[in-house]
Amino acid sequence: MKNTMKKPVAIPVKKLRPFAGHPFKVKDDDEMNTLIESIQTQGILSPLIVRPIEDTDKYEVISGHRRLHAAIKAGIAEVPALIYALDRDAAAIAVVDSNLHREHILPSEKAFAYRMKLEAMSRQGHRSDLTSDQVGRKLETAEIIAQQSDDSKSQVRRYIRLTYLIPEFLEKMDNNEIALSVGVELSFLDEQSQREVLEQCEMNDCTPSYSQAWRMHKADRESALTKATIQTIMSEQKANQRETMKVPISRLREVLPQGLDAKKTEDFIIKACDYYRKYLIRQRNRDER
Template sequence: MTDAGRADAQREKVTDIPLSEISEFPDHPFKVNADEAMLEMAESIKQYGVLVPGLVRPKADGGYEMVAGHRRMKASELAGMETIPCIVRELDDDQATIIMVDSNLQREHISPSEKAFAYKMKLAAMNRQGQRTDLTSAQVGRKLKGSESREILAEQVGESRNQISRYIRLTELTPSILEMVDDKQIAFNPAVELSYLAEKEQQALFETMQSEDCTPSLAQAQRMKKLSQDGRLNVDVIFSILTEEKPNQKEKLTIKGERIDRFFPRDFTVKQKEDLIVQLLESWYRRRQRDQER
């Protein structure tokens, strides 16, 4: 065989593979939701097809496993397609994990939980695989220490080593609390502190947050972490911490507009309404003061 023939044989080809023969990547950390962007992608696929092929690897028991292209695969299903163009590549578990994470980290919107599990999966794969700087390096095949892998990962994704560790801590949260982090009901910094609570403590915390309609501040989360480490955190302590008044979260009085709009001229601005309410309250207060002095 000529050199050109060997190169052609080694060149990866794009193949149309039935969707029914492709399974998802195990423990895929990135959510594939049928949101507006997904529906737009499905509409585009209906018109123009899949422009960028997916990447799959063959499974030992037959069929294929999606490595990069989960959203394209879902959009193809929604578009009513039966096949999807893919590159088939032989990859071991660690190689496939690293490619899967890297291809998804390019997305514009990534939730904290997606980053957390993706960083954890890639870091574990890097530690198992070892990292080589070039093909002739004496370090080829050398296993990396955890700190070295974290340094390389931090550089690759543009985060600090400490931030990588903090994201990975989120994987210790229970699913219900982690969902609150993704929904921005709990801020990132308090969430990291809460990840040190035991599972039962987190469950008690979640139930208290639901019943009292509140979430912990960073200072409160840090106190709960310390009490947990000292073995002194329980349901009653969680309740007392969560229900204490926070300096920046004093109770506010809110009046719905529809309850008072009928009392004002239609052209009144919000500021004019507020000023008039304060004037009327001051008048009412002075009248009460006079009545009490009689």
């Protein structure tokens, strides 16, 4: 990237725009509140990276979407930024590269980030095949992306497959309700079939296992996937889903620490319940005295 301004310049926030179509979520959560407080007391310590938007006096953010959001929340009118003259595709690649190594990144964010980078590199002349349904095919572009990330070439392709999931299954991926391998198999089903699977998930209070997802994908490849087939496969009772209790993830987010994976989340809930059980016993013992 060639920096057209060697030093940061102050740019009014009203002249800044988020990078169009970027897949990274900017949330008003505890981390954002901490960032807002930091900016209010210390200012923005790391300049944003932006590019001029063609034929306007506006700029598109390449790196620093969270800092920009926090600055606006903090009531700051101008932010420091480094200006780089990049075309749309080069900027898209830079947006992905500047965000992929964040500490917390959702599967859906990584999926659409890899796809955005793959498409941008394809337009730049790299060989790619987004229509391929073969996971792990040797693609020059996927190999380059893999070399620049922590994922293998096959894993890059698997993440890109997730972009073909309906939003509800993407959300389940982000909430650790289904595994990446399950999401990949479901992604090969068309939207109607995916919605029929989702309907069965809601009716049976379950999520597909890898075996179930693989069998539905296999039936689809053989043109044998029907609503009845989906119902039969999804109505199977799995041992790990007997005698379960369902709690909305929105309620758990209010009380769980951030950054926990599925195993740590389960451990935290069990320990919290055990602590509360002991508290109730102590309370009852005091009342009986």
